[in-house]
Amino acid sequence: MGNYKHILLAVDFFEPAQVVIDRAKSLAETYKASFSIIHVVDNMALPDVGYALDTAYDIDLTSEMIDAARKKLFDLGKKLGVEEGRLWVELGSPKLEINRIAEENQVDLIVVGSHGRHGFALLLGSTANGVLHHAKCDVLAVRLQDN
Secondary structure: OOOOOEEEEEOOOOOOOHHHHHHHHHHHHHHOOEEEEEEEEOOOOOOOHHHOOOOOOOOOHHHHHHHHHHHHHHHHHHHHOOOHHHEEEEEOOHHHHHHHHHHHOOOOEEEEEEOOEOEHHHHOOOHHHHHHHHOOOEEEEEEOOOO
């Protein structure tokens, strides 16, 4: 590991990721590095409601998901002492958006959670694997415990 100057924590609010949060925060404190957090709302392909339903949806699910993610992220940022300018909620492919934000902000370590259930082969297609293979900086995949 190098002397990191900017650490980016990628959070997924669906996972029990306190261990990942704690590891990233600890590394930022150890290296006296800038600390940022990102959450990516994955694009959801919704079927055309005209095929099966006559009812139109008045709720923009993407907007609702982004708003909920923003609230959770800002709450987490406040708890960890991360200023709002270092919090990102993005829409798109997690692996691409995490790496884009990392590159644009001179991040030198990305911290993500990973299950790694039965070896590296099962990670194929996962966010952690995607980030690892596209990153231009170091990536730390912190193992999440299965319950």
